[in-house]
Amino acid sequence: MTYLAKPKLHHPDLPKNALGFTRRDYEGPVSTLCAGCGHDSISAAIIQAFWQLAIPPHRVAKLSGIGCSSKTPTYFLGQSHGFNSVHGRMPSVLTGANAANRDLIYLGVSGDGDSASIGLGQFAHSMRRGVNMVYIVENNGVYGLTKGQFSATADKGSKAKTGFVNEDEPIDLVLLALQLGATFVARSFSGDKEQLVPLIEAAVRHKGAAFIDVVSPCVTFNNHSGSTKSYDYVRAHNDAVNRLDVILKREPIAADYPPGSVQEVMLHDGGLIRLRKLHPEYDPTDRLGAINYLHQRHAAGEVVTGLLYAHPDAADLHDMQNTVTTPLNALSDAELVPGAAALAAFNAALR
Amino acid sequence: MKPTDIARPDYFHKVVDCQWACPAHTPVPEYIRLIAAGRYDDAYLVNWKSNVFPGILGRTCDRPCEPACRRGRVEEGSVEHRKSHLKPEPVAICRLKRVTADYKDDIRPRLPKPAATKNGKRIALVGGGPASLTVARDLAPLGYHCVVFEADAKPGGMMRSQIPKFRLPDTVIDEECGYVLDLGVEFRGGTRIDSMKALLGEGYDAVFVGSGAPRGRELDVPGRKEAAAHIHLGIDWLASVSFGHVKSIGRRVVVLGGGNTAMDCCRSARRLGGEEVNVVVRSGFEEMKASPWEKEDAQHEGIPIHNYLVPKEVLHDSGRLTGIVFEKVSARYDEKGRRSLIPTGEPDVSFECDDILVAVGQENAFPWIERDLGIEFDRWGMPVVDAATMASTRPGVFFGGDAAFGPKNIIWAVAHGHDAAISIDRLCRGEDVAQRPPPTFMLISQKMGIHEWNYDNAITTEQRHKVPLKDTVIALKDIRTEVELGFDPALALAEAQRCLNCDVQTVFAERLCIECDACVDICPMDCITFTHDGDEDDLRQRLRAPAPHRTQDLYVSAALKTARIMVKDEDVCLHCGLCAERCPTGAWDMKKSFLEMSHAGDTPRIHLPVHRARAAVAEAAAE
Ligand SMILES: Cc1cc2nc3c(=O)[nH]c(=O)nc-3n(C[C@H](O)[C@H](O)[C@H](O)COP(=O)(O)OP(=O)(O)OC[C@H]3O[C@@H](n4cnc5c(N)ncnc54)[C@H](O)[C@@H]3O)c2cc1C
Ligand SMILES: Cc1ncc(C[n+]2csc(CCOP(=O)(O)OP(=O)(O)O)c2C)c(N)n1
Ligand code: SF4
Numbered sequence: 001m002t003y004l005a006k007p008k009l010h011h012p013d014l015p016k017n018a019l020g021f022t023r024r025d026y027e028g029p030v031s032t033l034c035a036g037c038g039h040d041s042i043s044a045a046i047i048q049a050f051w052q053l054a055i056p057p058h059r060v061a062k063l064s065g066i067g068c069s070s071k072t073p074t075y076f077l078g079q080s081h082g083f084n085s086v087h088g089r090m091p092s093v094l095t096g097a098n099a100a101n102r103d104l105i106y107l108g109v110s111g112d113g114d115s116a117s118i119g120l121g122q123f124a125h126s127m128r129r130g131v132n133m134v135y136i137v138e139n140n141g142v143y144g145l146t147k148g149q150f151s152a153t154a155d156k157g158s159k160a161k162t163g164f165v166n167e168d169e170p171i172d173l174v175l176l177a178l179q180l181g182a183t184f185v186a187r188s189f190s191g192d193k194e195q196l197v198p199l200i201e202a203a204v205r206h207k208g209a210a211f212i213d214v215v216s217p218c219v220t221f222n223n224h225s226g227s228t229k230s231y232d233y234v235r236a237h238n239d240a241v242n243r244l245d246v247i248l249k250r251e252p253i254a255a256d257y258p259p260g261s262v263q264e265v266m267l268h269d270g271g272l273i274r275l276r277k278l279h280p281e282y283d284p285t286d287r288l289g290a291i292n293y294l295h296q297r298h299a300a301g302e303v304v305t306g307l308l309y310a311h312p313d314a315a316d317l318h319d320m321q322n323t324v325t326t327p328l329n330a331l332s333d334a335e336l337v338p339g340a341a342a343l344a345a346f347n348a349a350l351r
Numbered sequence: 352m353k354p355t356d357i358a359r360p361d362y363f364h365k366v367v368d369c370q371w372a373c374p375a376h377t378p379v380p381e382y383i384r385l386i387a388a389g390r391y392d393d394a395y396l397v398n399w400k401s402n403v404f405p406g407i408l409g410r411t412c413d414r415p416c417e418p419a420c421r422r423g424r425v426e427e428g429s430v431e432h433r434k435s436h437l438k439p440e441p442v443a444i445c446r447l448k449r450v451t452a453d454y455k456d457d458i459r460p461r462l463p464k465p466a467a468t469k470n471g472k473r474i475a476l477v478g479g480g481p482a483s484l485t486v487a488r489d490l491a492p493l494g495y496h497c498v499v500f501e502a503d504a505k506p507g508g509m510m511r512s513q514i515p516k517f518r519l520p521d522t523v524i525d526e527e528c529g530y531v532l533d534l535g536v537e538f539r540g541g542t543r544i545d546s547m548k549a550l551l552g553e554g555y556d557a558v559f560v561g562s563g564a565p566r567g568r569e570l571d572v573p574g575r576k577e578a579a580a581h582i583h584l585g586i587d588w589l590a591s592v593s594f595g596h597v598k599s600i601g602r603r604v605v606v607l608g609g610g611n612t613a614m615d616c617c618r619s620a621r622r623l624g625g626e627e628v629n630v631v632v633r634s635g636f637e638e639m640k641a642s643p644w645e646k647e648d649a650q651h652e653g654i655p656i657h658n659y660l661v662p663k664e665v666l667h668d669s670g671r672l673t674g675i676v677f678e679k680v681s682a683r684y685d686e687k688g689r690r691s692l693i694p695t696g697e698p699d700v701s702f703e704c705d706d707i708l709v710a711v712g713q714e715n716a717f718p719w720i721e722r723d724l725g726i727e728f729d730r731w732g733m734p735v736v737d738a739a740t741m742a743s744t745r746p747g748v749f750f751g752g753d754a755a756f757g758p759k760n761i762i763w764a765v766a767h768g769h770d771a772a773i774s775i776d777r778l779c780r781g782e783d784v785a786q787r788p789p790p791t792f793m794l795i796s797q798k799m800g801i802h803e804w805n806y807d808n809a810i811t812t813e814q815r816h817k818v819p820l821k822d823t824v825i826a827l828k829d830i831r832t833e834v835e836l837g838f839d840p841a842l843a844l845a846e847a848q849r850c851l852n853c854d855v856q857t858v859f860a861e862r863l864c865i866e867c868d869a870c871v872d873i874c875p876m877d878c879i880t881f882t883h884d885g886d887e888d889d890l891r892q893r894l895r896a897p898a899p900h901r902t903q904d905l906y907v908s909a910a911l912k913t914a915r916i917m918v919k920d921e922d923v924c925l926h927c928g929l930c931a932e933r934c935p936t937g938a939w940d941m942k943k944s945f946l947e948m949s950h951a952g953d954t955p956r957i958h959l960p961v962h963r964a965r966a967a968v969a970e971a972a973a974e
C-alpha cells in the first residue's frame with residue numbers, strides 16, 4: 001500500500017465518456033493490497049470497462065465476501081453501492097439484492113478461497129439460478145489474506161512458498177460454471193488487460209449469470225517458481241483461444257482478418273461481441289466442446305483463456321421465477337399489501 | 352526505439368524543465384526544497400553558486416524557467432482548475448529565489464575567501480555589469496587579479512542604472528556586487544575605456560568585454576527635432592532618474608514602445624508627477640516584448656496600454672511639445688507567417704502631452720574598439736563571438752552579456768560570464784579553450800523505507816500564491832519605495848510545496864520488472880505504458896495518453912520478458928513516486944539527479960548509478 005492518496009491531478013488530455021466522466025471518476029480510494037498484487041490490476045480493468053461503457057456509477061452494486069480479493073470493491077467505483085458480506089456468502093446476498101431490485105447492475109467480486117473453498121455451495125447455486133450478474137473470481141490459488149495457504153483451485157503438485165506440496169485435486173471454477181448452466185463463461189489473466197477489459201464489458205452487457213475466472217498472482221505468497229499461478233507461469237502457459245475486439249452495433253468486418261478467423265456472438269441487447277479467433281477450432285457457443293477442450297488443455301498443463309462460452313439469449317432468475325418487472329423497492333404499498341379481500345381470494349384459489 | 356541512455360547527464364537534466372530552461376542552469380528544485388526546510392542560507396548559496404545575484408534576480412529575472420515549469424502543464428484541465436476557472440500556473444520560482452535572499456542570515460563566512468596567493472595573471476574587464484562581475488567572481492578566488500573598469504561610479508551596470516529602484520533597491524545591488532568585489536577584485540569606478548588598443552597595450556593576460564548595449568534607438572518622425580527638449584530616450588532618462596539627476600516629469604506623458612524598458616519608463620513617470628501616462632505600442636498587446644507580469648504591473652498602476660498605433664508626427668508650438676499623432680494599423684500575416692502592419696484608413700489618433708519617452712529599442716555600440724585589432728565585427732556592427740567559449744576572433748579577448756549578442760537580460764549575462772571565465776582560465780593554463788568541462792552529475796536514491804522517501808512526495812493542488820504588494824497609493828508617492836513586499840515565510844512554504852521535485856527522477860531497472868502493471872494502474876497521470884516496440888512517432892500515438900509534446904522525451908526500456916518495452920512519457924509526470932511505492936520488486940526507484948554546471952576551477956564530480964550492479968544483487972536476493 002501507499003500512504004499517499006492518489007493525487008487529484010490527471011493527464012490534461014484524459015478523455016471523457018458519454019456521461020462526461022473521466023476514467024479517474026470511476027476510481028475508489030488507494031488500494032491497501034500488497035504492491036504488485038494481481039487483484040489491483042483487475043480493479044483497474046473494472047474501472048476501465050465501466051468507464052468505457054459509460055455506466056452511471058450509482059446504478060451499480062458491488063458485492064464481495066472475505067479475502068484480499070473481496071477487499072478490492074473498496075478501491076474501484078467509489079460512487080457505487082457496496083456490500084462486503086461474510087466469507088463465502090456473497091452469492092446469496094447478491095441473489096437477494098438482485099431479487100429485490102432487478103434494475104441495478106450486479107458485480108460480485110470474490111476469491112478462489114471465498115468461492116471454491118468455503119463458498120463453493122453458494123457459488124454453485126447462483127450459477128444454476130442464472131442470477132443476472134457479473135461474477136469475478138480473482139484466482140491466485142491461495143488464501144492471500146490469511147498468509148498463503150493453498151486454496152481449492154491450487155493445482156495438484158504445485159508448491160507453496162514454504163516448500164509444501166499440494167496433493168489435492170484442484171477445482172476448476174470455469175468447468176463448474178459451465179456444468180451448472182452459467183450462460184457467459186470466460187477466463188483471463190490480471191496481467192493482460194487487453195483481453196480482460198472487453199471480457200468485463202461483454203459480461204456486464206450479458207443478461208444472466210456471467211462468470212469470469214481471472215488468474216491473479218499473489219505476489220507475496222504465490223509468485224515463485226513452484227507456483228502455477230505466478231506471472232511467469234501463466235505467461236508461459238497461456239492458451240488464449242480468442243480475443244474480443246469490439247462490442248458495438250453490427251458493422252462490416254474489417255478487411256484485414258483472414259477468412260474464418262472472426263466469429264460474432266450476439267448480445268441480448270442487440271450489441272455484438274466480435275471475436276478474433278486464435279484457436280481456429282474453438283467455438284464459444286458449444287458448451288460441450290468447451291468442456292472437452294478445457295479438460296484436454298488442463299491435462300497438458302495449459303491455462304485456457306478467452307471467452308469460453310456465451311449463450312446470447314439466456315433466461316435469468318427473474319424470467320425463470322416469473323417475477324414482476326418492477327423492482328420491489330419501486331412497488332407501491334397498494335401493490336405490496338393488496339388487502340384482506342385479495343388474500344382471501346388467493347387462498348380460495350388454492351383450496 | 353533505442354533504450355534511453357540515462358547515464359548521459361543531459362537526459363535527466365532535461366526532465367528538470369526549469370533548470371534546463373535557465374541559462375545558468377540553476378538547480379531550482381534543490382533550492383525550493385531547502386526553502387521548504389527553512390534552510391534559507393543553503394538555498395541562497397545554491398543560487399549564488401550558479402547565478403551570482405539571487406537577491407537581484409529574485410526581483411528582476413526574466414525567468415525563462417517559469418514558462419517551462421511542469422506545474423503549468425500538469426494543472427491543465429484538472430478538476431480543481433475547472434471548478435475555480437483559474438488558469439494553470441507555474442511555481443513562482445523567481446519570487447522564491449528572493450525568499451532565499453530575504454531570510455538568510457549573514458552568509459559571508461561561507462563565501463569563498465580572496466585568494467591567499469595570486470597566480471600572477473591579470474584580467475581586464477570592461478564594464479561593471481553582471482557579465483563582468485560574474486567573470487570576476489569565478490576567477491578571483493582562483494588567484495587571478497581582476498580589474499573591472501566601469502564608466503559609472505558604482506558597480507552593477509544596467510542593474511543599477513536602468514532598473515528602477517521601486518523594483519530593485521540599491522541596498523540589494525550594493526550587497527551582491529559587494530560579495531564579488533570582496534573576493535579581492537579591483538574596481539575602477541568612473542573610468543571609461545576609450546581605446547581597446549591602449550588597453551591591450553597594458554599587457555593583460557585576457558580582456559573581457561562586458562560593456563552592454565548602451566544606446567537607445569531613436570524616433571524618426573517630423574517634429575522630433577523641434578520638440579527635442581521634452582522628448583527623451585528611455586534608457587538615458589531612466590539612468591538620469593536612477594542617479595537622481597531627473598526628479599520630475601510633466602503631467603501628461605506618452606511612452607512609446609512595448610518592451611520592458613517602456614514598462615519601467617511609464618511606471619517611473621507615474622512616480623515623478625506623471626498623472627496621465629499612456630503607453631502606445633505599434634504591435635498588438637500579445638506580441639509586446641514586455642513580460643506579461645510587467646504589463647500587469649503597469650496596468651495595476653493605472654497606466655493604459657494602446658496598441659496598433661504607429662507614431663506619425665510630433666506636434667509642437669514653436670518648439671514647445673504639445674502632443675503626438677498616431678496612424679491606426681492592423682496586423683496582417685503573409686503565407687510565411689511574416690507580419691506587416693497595414694494602415695486601417697481610420698482617422699488618426701492623437702494624444703496631448705508634456706513629455707515623450709522613447710523606448711523603442713536598444714543597440715550596441717563599440718566606438719572605443721578599433722577595427723584593426725583582429726577583433727572581427729559583422730555587418731550589423733556586432734562582434735563575431737563563439738557562443739560556447741565567448742571568444743572573439745582575437746585570442747585573449749572575450750565578450751559576454753549584452754555586448755556579445757545584443758540586449759538580453761541579467762541571467763544570460765551571468766551565463767556568459769561563467770562560460771567566459773572557464774575560457775579565460777583554460778587559456779591562462781595553456782589548455783584548449785574549445786574543450787568544456789562536464790557538469791557535476793549525481794543520481795542518488797531517495798528511498799528511506801518501503802514507503803518513505805527523502806523528499807516530500809505529496810502533491811498539493813494549491814494554486815499559485817500572489818506576492819503581496821505595497822499599497823499603490825503609497826508606492827506611487829516615492830520612486831524608491833519597493834512595490835513588491837516578497838513572500839513571508841508561510842507563503843514561501845506554501846508556494847514551495849507546489850514544486851513537483853522534477854529532479855527526483857523515476858529510474859527504471861528492466862531486469863527487475865515482472866510486468867504486473869502496478870505502476871501503470873497507480874500512475875495518476877497515465878505516464879507509463881507497456882507495449883510492443885516501435886519508432887518514436889508510432890509509440891507517441893500508442894501510449895495510454897497521447898504524447899504530443901516532442902520536446903518532452905520518452906523514457907524507453909530495453910525489451911522485457913514478454914518482449915514488450917516500458918515507455919514513460921516524461922511530460923506530465925508528478926514525480927510523486929507512487930509508481931516506485933507500488934512496484935513490488937523495486938524496478939522503479941526515485942533518484943535525485945543533482946546537476947550543477949562546472950565553473951572555472953571546479954572539478955566536476957560524477958556519481959553515476961551503480962544501478963545495474965545493485966539491480967543484479969536485488970534480483971539475486973529475490974530468487
Ligand atoms: C530599462 C531596462 C530594464 C531592464 N530590466 C531588466 C530586468 O528586469 N531583468 C533583467 O534580467 N534584465 C533587465 N534589463 C536588461 C539588463 O539590465 C541587461 O541585459 C544586463 O544588465 C546586461 O548586463 P551586462 O553585464 O552585459 O551589461 P550592463 O549591465 O549593460 O553593464 C555594462 C556596463 O559597462 C559600462 N561600460 C560600457 N562601456 C564602457 C567602457 N567603454 N568603459 C567602461 N565602462 C563601460 C556601462 O557603464 C555599464 O555599467 C533591463 C534593461 C533596461 C534597459
Ligand atoms: C467464516 C470464515 N472462515 C475463515 C475466515 C478466514 N479467512 C479470511 S480470508 C480467507 C481466505 C481468502 O481467500 P481468497 O478468497 O482466495 O482471497 P485472497 O485473499 O486470496 O484474495 C479465510 C480463510 C473467515 N474470515 N471467515
Ligand atoms: S497477500 Fe497476496 S492476494 Fe493479498 S494483497 Fe498481498 S499479494 Fe495480493
Ligand code: SF4
Pocket residue numbers: 367368369370379380419420421422441442444849850851852853854
Ligand atoms: S515543478 Fe519545480 S522542479 Fe518542476 S519545473 Fe516547476 S519549479 Fe522546476
Ligand code: SF4
Pocket residue numbers: 857873874875876877878879923924925926927928929930931
Ligand atoms: S512519479 Fe511515477 S506514478 Fe507519479 S506521475 Fe510520475 S510516473 Fe506516474
Ligand SMILES: [Mg+2]
Pocket residue numbers: 067069111112113138139140141142143144151
Ligand atoms: Mg485467493
